[in-house]
Amino acid sequence: MTPKALAEKAAAAMWASDRASQHIGMEIAEVDAGRAVLTLTVRPEHCNGHGICHGGITFMLADSAFAFACNSRNQMTVAQHNAISYLAPGQEGDVLRAEAREISLNGRSGLYDVTVTNQDNRVIAAFRGASRAVKGAVFEED
Template sequence: MTEPTRTPQQTAEYVRDGMLANDNATKGLDMRIVEVGPGQATIEMRVRPDMLNGHATCHGGFMATLADSTFAFACNSYNELTVASGFSIDFIAPAREGDVLTARCHEVSKAGRTGVYDTEITNQRGERIAMFRGRSYTAKGRPAVPAVPA
């Protein structure tokens, strides 16, 4: 089936909608996709009581999941099936119950099948909470979201 002609922005939005429909992790953590575009995405998540660790701060795994989801929407925005080949995260400040965390991801480099993406997580006051760097691998010739049959 031939893909319809879309602008790069329309492609990113198409992929967002198709991926989100099957993304139980993103939906289950009540993440909200604020924006997508070619090579970039922004997602918000409110820190809930069930996300707190023994120090009453947001567990790092939830912040990594927020950043990883944002990374996924950014690196798949061209509608080429792309997966993480690795990531690192640095925690800079604690997030607390009720904080609204915003993850902003942008493409740093995309060459051949590999890419590098940086994601900054901030709270509702604009304070930096964490920095995440994701490395991607693209399976050429496979769409992230298949065409809808006519």
């Protein structure tokens, strides 16, 4: 199986039970080894009291992209810690795109950067996540 095919199969297995990402309207746009792109159209219920996309929604999108990237090799992997910087507000109707890419993978520890942009390619947020591989696979390989 190619690395891309493995990433796609792992993403499909994770997506099948990822009710949180599905519930808020995320979609998987791309996956590959150590990389994932998820999108989300900002709906009224995603907006906070200032009328802009709630930071928790932006964080959730970035965190989900991070999760699909760090589980792309079919090794069950969880977040160890992460941080986000909000650089511009997301607006209702924006199509947010979170692109996660692997910076480093050394043993059981990985480091990933996620950039969240809108449809105009404006950077909304920068997220960095550290991962830790745990026991198990995302799906059973044949």
